[in-house]
Amino acid sequence: MNKxxxxxxxxxxxxxxxxxxxxxxxxxxxxxxxxxxxxxxxxYDQAEKLKQEIEVFINEPxxxxxxxxxxxxxxxxxxYGQTEAFRFYGGPxxxxxxxxxxxNAWPLDEAYIDYVASDNNNANIINSPEQYPExxxxxxxxxxEKGSETNVSSGYHAIEFLLWGQDLSDGAGAGQRPYTDxxxxxxxxxxxxxxxxxxxxxxxxxxxxDLNTVKQEWEPNQDNYRAEFTSNPEESLKKIFxxxxxxxxxxxxxxxxxxxxxxxxxxxxxxCFSDNTHRDIITNEKGIQNVYLGExxxxxxxxxxxxxxxxxxxxxxxPELAENLKETxxxxxxxxxxxxxxxxxxxxxxxxxxxxxxxISLFRKQGDLFAVAANKFGFKFDPEAI
Amino acid sequence: MRNSYSLxxxxxxxxxxxxxxxxxxxVSESSLYPGGDAATTDDFSVNAFGHAAPKIxxxxxxxxxxxxxxxxxxxxxxxxxxxxxxGLGPLLNAKSCSSCHFLDGKGExxxxxxxxxxxxxxxxxxxxxxKVVPVPNYGNQFNHLAIIGAKEEGDxxxxxxxxxxxxxxxxxxxLRKPTYSFENLNYGDIDEKVMVSPRVAPHIIGLGLLEAxxxxxxxxxxxxxxxxxxxxxxxxxxxxDVVEGKKVIGRFGWKANEPTVKQQxxxxxxxxxxxxxxxxxxxxxTEAQLLASIINGGEPEVTDDILDRVTLYSxxxxxxxxxxxxxxxxxxGQKLFHEIxxxxxxxxxxTTKDNADIEEFSNQKIYPYTDLLLHDMxxxxxxxxxxxxxxxxxxxTAPLWGLGLVKTVNGHTTLLHDGRAxxxxxxILWHGGEAQNSQEEFKQLSKINRENLIxxxxxx
Numbered sequence: 028m029n030k031x032x033x034x035x036x037x038x039x040x041x042x043x044x045x046x047x048x049x050x051x052x053x054x055x056x057x058x059x060x061x062x063x064x065x066x067x068x069x070x071y072d073q074a075e076k077l078k079q080e081i082e083v084f085i086n087e088p089x090x091x092x093x094x095x096x097x098x099x100x101x102x103x104x105x106x107y108g109q110t111e112a113f114r115f116y117g118g119p120x121x122x123x124x125x126x127x128x129x130x131n132a133w134p135l136d137e138a139y140i141d142y143v144a145s146d147n148n149n150a151n152i153i154n155s156p157e158q159y160p161e162x163x164x165x166x167x168x169x170x171x172e173k174g175s176e177t178n179v180s181s182g183y184h185a186i187e188f189l190l191w192g193q194d195l196s197d198g199a200g201a202g203q204r205p206y207t208d209x210x211x212x213x214x215x216x217x218x219x220x221x222x223x224x225x226x227x228x229x230x231x232x233x234x235x236x237d238l239n240t241v242k243q244e245w246e247p248n249q250d251n252y253r254a255e256f257t258s259n260p261e262e263s264l265k266k267i268f269x270x271x272x273x274x275x276x277x278x279x280x281x282x283x284x285x286x287x288x289x290x291x292x293x294x295x296x297x298x299c300f301s302d303n304t305h306r307d308i309i310t311n312e313k314g315i316q317n318v319y320l321g322e323x324x325x326x327x328x329x330x331x332x333x334x335x336x337x338x339x340x341x342x343x344x345x346p347e348l349a350e351n352l353k354e355t356x357x358x359x360x361x362x363x364x365x366x367x368x369x370x371x372x373x374x375x376x377x378x379x380x381x382x383x384x385x386x387i388s389l390f391r392k393q394g395d396l397f398a399v400a401a402n403k404f405g406f407k408f409d410p411e412a413i
Numbered sequence: 414m415r416n417s418y419s420l421x422x423x424x425x426x427x428x429x430x431x432x433x434x435x436x437x438x439x440v441s442e443s444s445l446y447p448g449g450d451a452a453t454t455d456d457f458s459v460n461a462f463g464h465a466a467p468k469i470x471x472x473x474x475x476x477x478x479x480x481x482x483x484x485x486x487x488x489x490x491x492x493x494x495x496x497x498x499x500g501l502g503p504l505l506n507a508k509s510c511s512s513c514h515f516l517d518g519k520g521e522x523x524x525x526x527x528x529x530x531x532x533x534x535x536x537x538x539x540x541x542x543x544k545v546v547p548v549p550n551y552g553n554q555f556n557h558l559a560i561i562g563a564k565e566e567g568d569x570x571x572x573x574x575x576x577x578x579x580x581x582x583x584x585x586x587x588l589r590k591p592t593y594s595f596e597n598l599n600y601g602d603i604d605e606k607v608m609v610s611p612r613v614a615p616h617i618i619g620l621g622l623l624e625a626x627x628x629x630x631x632x633x634x635x636x637x638x639x640x641x642x643x644x645x646x647x648x649x650x651x652x653x654d655v656v657e658g659k660k661v662i663g664r665f666g667w668k669a670n671e672p673t674v675k676q677q678x679x680x681x682x683x684x685x686x687x688x689x690x691x692x693x694x695x696x697x698x699t700e701a702q703l704l705a706s707i708i709n710g711g712e713p714e715v716t717d718d719i720l721d722r723v724t725l726y727s728x729x730x731x732x733x734x735x736x737x738x739x740x741x742x743x744x745x746g747q748k749l750f751h752e753i754x755x756x757x758x759x760x761x762x763x764t765t766k767d768n769a770d771i772e773e774f775s776n777q778k779i780y781p782y783t784d785l786l787l788h789d790m791x792x793x794x795x796x797x798x799x800x801x802x803x804x805x806x807x808x809x810t811a812p813l814w815g816l817g818l819v820k821t822v823n824g825h826t827t828l829l830h831d832g833r834a835x836x837x838x839x840x841i842l843w844h845g846g847e848a849q850n851s852q853e854e855f856k857q858l859s860k861i862n863r864e865n866l867i868x869x870x871x872x873x
Contacts, residue, residue, distance in 0.1 A: 036514030136489035136496050139561060144492050194494045202494070226484045281478040289479045290718050292497040411478070412460050 034169045034405070048334040048376040049343045052260035055321070058334030059267055060245060060253050062323040064111045067242040069326045073103040074238055078231040085224040088209040091216060095303070097190050104183065104303060107131070108310025112318050115273040115413055116266035119252045120246035126237035130274050133297060139170075141223065143193055151221045152180070162225045166234040174200070181230050182237075184298070185308055189227045191300035201302040267337060269408035271315050276394025277413035279311050280387045287374050288383050301313075302369035311392070312360045321357055337400075344403045352396045359389040438701045440738050440747070444762070448619055448732030448812045448873065455734045461818045462517040462618050466731045468773045471727060473495030480726025483509045483719050484852045490560045490687055491710035497719065500710020502687040503558035503563035504698050506533050510723070513614035517730055518822040520614035522571065522591075522832035529675050530788020531557070532594065532736075532831060533685065534569060535610040536603070539797060545799050548607050552699045557743050563704050567598040572646040578842065581857045590793075590843055592835050600702050604721075607804070608798035611831035614668050616822070618815050620665065620674045621728030622779050625769035634760060634784050647786040650809070652801040655679075664785050667830040668800040675724040682715050690715040728771060732779075732814050737872050746869025748784050749862055753854035758810040758838045758847070761785040781852065783815035784873060794829065806846060817871035837867045 037402050079097040084092035107130075112120050121127040137143055141153045152170065159166070169183050192204025209227075211220040244252035256263045283304075287296050296304040317323045321336025344351040363386050366373055375380030394410035401408055415631035446453040452466035453784040460464035465477040481493040486498060507513050507530040513520045520531020534555040536548040547553035551566055557736045558566040573589040578588065593611060595603055630778070650663035654672045663669035671677040679692035687697045690713045698704040715723075737743050750756060760783040787807040799803035808830060820826050826836045844852040855863065 132494070134486060134489055134495040136487070136501075137493055138490040151562075152561075155561075188494075193492075258705075277478075282482050285475060286479045286482040288499060289475070290716075407458070409456065409464070411465075412456075412463055 030298070043125055050339045052264055052340065053257075054335050055337065055340050056257050056260045056263050056334065057322050058332070059263075059318060060067060060247070060257055061332045061334065062317055062321070063110075063113050064245040064247065064253070065236065065323050065325055065332050066106065066113070070103070070106040070110055071110060071235070071238045071242050072327055073106045074231070074235050077103045078228070080234055081186075081228050081231050084206075085209060085228060086204050088220075090206045092402075093190065093204075093206040094208075095309050099184070100186060100301070101303060104298070104325075105310055107183065108307055108315035109317060109323075110194065111311050112274055112314035114164065114270060114272060115278070116270045118256075118266065118270075119241045119315070126240060128183045130234060130237050131184070132182055133184050134299075135188060137178050137188045137193060137271070137300075140185060140226065142217065146394060149266075152220050153226055156219065156222060158182055158331055162222055162229055162399070164229045164236065165231055167226070167233055176372070179381060181233050183234065184300070185230050186227065186234070187298060187300045187303075189223065189230070192300065194300055194371075199302075199369055199371070202300040208315045220248075238286070249298065257290075264340075265401070265406050265408070267318065268397055268404070269410075271318060272394045272397030272401070272408060272410035273413050274311060275315060275390050275397060276410035278389035279308065280394065281411065282413065283311075284308065284383060284387050284390070287370070288380065288387065291374050296370050296374075299371070302371065303372075304370035305363075305366050306367045307362045308370075308386070309360070315393070316356050316360060317355065341403065342398050348396065348400060348403065350395070353391060358392055359386065362386040362389055416500075427669075440744060443778050444780050445735045446623060447735060447781050449765070449774075450452075451777050452619060452622055452729065452731045452779075453729040457733060457736060457818060457821065459822055460516060461469055461733045462730060462815060462822050464615055464731045465493070465588055466621075466773065469729050469771070470773070473729065473771075473773075476505055476722050476725050477729060480722035480724070483723050484726055486512075487512075488688060490562075491708045491714075493710075496711070498710075498718065500688050502558075502560035503651050503696070503704045503707045504566060505558045505560070505687045506530050506554075506685045507558075508557055510686075513685070514617050516822050519616040519793075519819045519827075520832070521758045521823065521825045521827045522613060524693050530685075531614040531699065532569075533612055535798065537608050537613060538604045538606050539608075542688045545608075547699070550699060550701045551603055551696065554697070555595065556687070559758065560687075560707070563698075563707060564599040566600060568596050569596045578856075580860075580863075582859060585691040586688065586838070586842060586859065588839055589833055589835070591831060594853050600699075602675075608796070610668075610796040610798040610800065613827075613830060613832040615667075615811070616815055617727055617820060618669040618730045618731040619779070619781060620677075620730070620811065621756075621769075621771050621813070622732070622765060622777060623781060623785065624674055624728065624784070625765035625777070626664075627766040628762045629765075630763055631662060631785050643757065644850060645788065646786060647758065647784055648802070649805070650787050650801050650803045651784075662785075663801060663803075663809075667808055667811075667831050668732040669785060669787055670800045670803065674728050675720070678724045678727055679715075679720060682720070688715050689713040690720050690806050691717055692720070733818055735872055736817065737868075742865045742868045743872045744869075745862070745869065746865035746872075748868055749858065749866045753866075754851045755860075756782075756852075758784055758786070758788055758814055760810075763766060770846030780873075783810040786810060788848065791847075791848035791849060793845045794843055813870060813873045814873055837870045838863070841866075 046208050081097045119125055123128040139151055140153055172182055191202035194202040201262040209220050209224055210218045283297055297307045298304050318338050321334045338349055338353055366382050366386060373383060398410050399409060425432055429639045451468040454464040456464055458857045465474055488501040489499050490500035490501050498674045501508060504797050513531040522532045523529030536553055536555055537545050538553055540546045556566045557569060575587045576590050577585060577587050586685045595611060631649060635647045635649050637646055639646045650669040651660045652663040652670055652672050654661045655676055663672050663674045665671040665677045671680060676692060681695040683687040683692055683697055687695060694713055761782055762780050765774055765779060767775050790808045791808045795806040799805055828834040828840040829843060834843055841855050
């Protein structure tokens with residue numbers, strides 16, 4: 028497969044060097060689909076590694092094993108964060124039956140899953156064996172829609188909570204769950220360690236399953252979403268633009284950053300157990316840049332997808348706007364990298380707030396520019412509406 | 414009075430029917446913008462109800478973003494790492510505002526698909542002194558959900574019975590009449606004299622504009638004793654403004670039982686989600702339920718900052734522009750709307766006061782199609798549960814703006830306080846009491862005229 032990616036990239040490169048001709052929408056869409064597929068492939072592979080580390084860890088719980096799981100989780104997020112550029116247009120990830128809510132739901136009702144800092148620690152799934160005798164992937168998925176259609180206790184953030192635990196520190200510092208939470212039959216430790224092990228592993232399995240369904244929809248040469256997507260370049264182009272604009276302004280600048288910034292509230296942030304929110308921001312912006320420039324560097328190999336991106340199409344229509352957007356994205360990425368970790372502390376100190384505000388404002392501008400770009404191609408969308 | 418009006422209209426029709434401009438005359442330019450200059454949107458997509466009023470300041474725009482986030486997010490059980498979002502329950506109907514007001518739109522009873530959070534039930538009883546009080550054990554709202562560690566209050570059972578009727582032209586229609594009962598009760602029996610009021614979540618556009626209508630303008634059209642003998646009273650509800658500590662005109666809720674958007678929002682946090690605020694600091698469980706030991710999410714659980722932003726969000730949602738307002742069938746429908754007297758309660762237009770709390774909303778000519786007053790709607794719709802000064806047969810005139818887009822946004826067309834009407838036609842047919850005459854006139858209309866009238870309502 029990687030060979031195929033490189034080959035395609037080579038062909039695309041060949042053509043793009045060869046002539047001054049306008050890039051075709053078909054080429055853009057094809058290259059986009061390739062980036063999406065490669066990104067989900069990485070995401071799936073990283074989630075598979077995470078699952079493997081979890082298996083090793085629960086087989087023989089140790090502090091090193093827990094650390095290895097955490098590292099695998101962080102790597103898995105590097106891949107997934109970039110795929111969020113493929114959201115907000117009802118594609119396989121977040122269309123009507125898309126698994127996004129099951130993969131990345133937030134905020135997470137942690138007290139629903141496991142013990143928290145409370146005296147009332149039996150009122151959750153792991154610690155209620157009589158009420159919920161068997162924990163498996165299907166059961167975890169079935170607990171999703173209890174009470175509200177978006178009430179989910181699975182996905183990356185459930186795994187994050189099971190690895191890090193609640194972040195109860197007042198200052199800097201992530202959650203401090205001890206690995207001994209996973210050691211069974213030891214009265215000195217937390218009860219129901221086996222059930223905790225099972226929950227952790229089964230959630231990882233569910234995540235893999237869900238990611239796989241999305242990946243399959245983007246596989247080349249299949250009767251799937253991708254086939255439909257590539258056969259309708261005009262409509263698909265609208266989706267790409269609005270997806271990028273909405274992630275920029277409504278979701279990233281608004282929901283994920285301004286809300287926490289506005290209320291200065293600790294832990295009103297995306298990855299609150301691991302304190303990885305700063306990377307969530309960077310990888311989202313990176314994902315936008317990937318699509319815009321038409322390039323994606325795979326995480327697990329040296330192969331790259333490289334072809335005409337939205338930038339090249341826009342350039343033929345309005346070179347100034349194309350460059351402006353390119354620069355804004357680059358600045359936004361650079362600015363987001365300057366936000367120090369952990370994010371939940373930076374929203375409180377003046378220096379950090381300045382950096383966050385500057386980044387928010389670049390992301391908002393970026394969203395607006397995508398909307399302007401859309402107008403150039405004769406359609407409208409509201410980058411604020413997510 | 415009405416006869417001469419009709420005659421006049423008839424003459425006008427004759428004159429205009431010769432010219433090609435014909436029906437366009439009846440529809441003013443401003444009426445195409447029901448939310449005025451400040452708060453009308455031209456998005457007719459699934460997100461039609463989700464936009465901030467275009468004229469609000471940048472600072473408010475940003476607060477709208479935060480408000481939107483808290484409107485959509487699920488609240489979680491305390492204690493949680495997301496401190497701002499914990500404190501849900503112990504008892505609840507929903508975990509987020511948007512689970513009932515999905516996409517800021519209207520809920521549906523949805524019982525065929527299982528119990529819906531969007532339809533809730535207010536409860537009360539008359540005590541020995543004849544005062545209306547919350548029902549023992551269950552309080553003033555039935556919560557069919559609970560957090561883990563508490564038991565929900567029980568299940569609601571709904572049964573529909575089809576009731577047939579006939580138009581003057583012989584066409585048959587059928588309305589579904591609901592019966593509600595409670596079962597699987599977890600906190601003992603409910604007093605058998607309980608008074609139950611079902612309330613479905615309305616779409617929430619234009620609320621800040623309704624708030625900006627002056628009290629004087631509302632009272633000017635009230636006619637509590639029907640002095641003009643048109644069969645229509647129109648009474649203001651007077652309810653307590655908890656912040657001001659005095660009785661003021663109620664404007665929001667199915668019985669105009671809340672005075673301000675802020676109090677409405679705080680009330681929903683408390684009653685529907687079990688979240689306390691400085692306005693309503695008490696949890697929503699009763700003493701008899703013995704749930705006091707459950708950990709709360711801070712005092713209050715909803716901080717003032719969050720309450721303010723969700724309030725602002727709810728105030729500034731824009732109203733969609735009219736669609737097809739100048740097509741012939743819609744204009745014909747508009748005339749019929751006035752001829753059969755719908756506008757006597759569904760007051761088409763107000764101009765907001767010149768010092769509105771949201772300054773961008775001052776002096777706006779708006780078209781909400783409500784008088785915000787209470788009217789006797791007849792036995793068919795009565796809940797027989799008084800609410801402040803509203804009696805058991807009265808309901809507030811529901812605003813009609815945006816109605817035609819509920820289907821696009823929420824995928825259904827159910828209407829009225831408990832969603833019993835499956836569409837506009839059925840909603841009209843349920844009208845009784847003071848609206849009985851209009852309802853009967855509607856039944857006398859030809860099929861095409863009925864359709865035109867409905868087309869007009871759907872163009873709002």
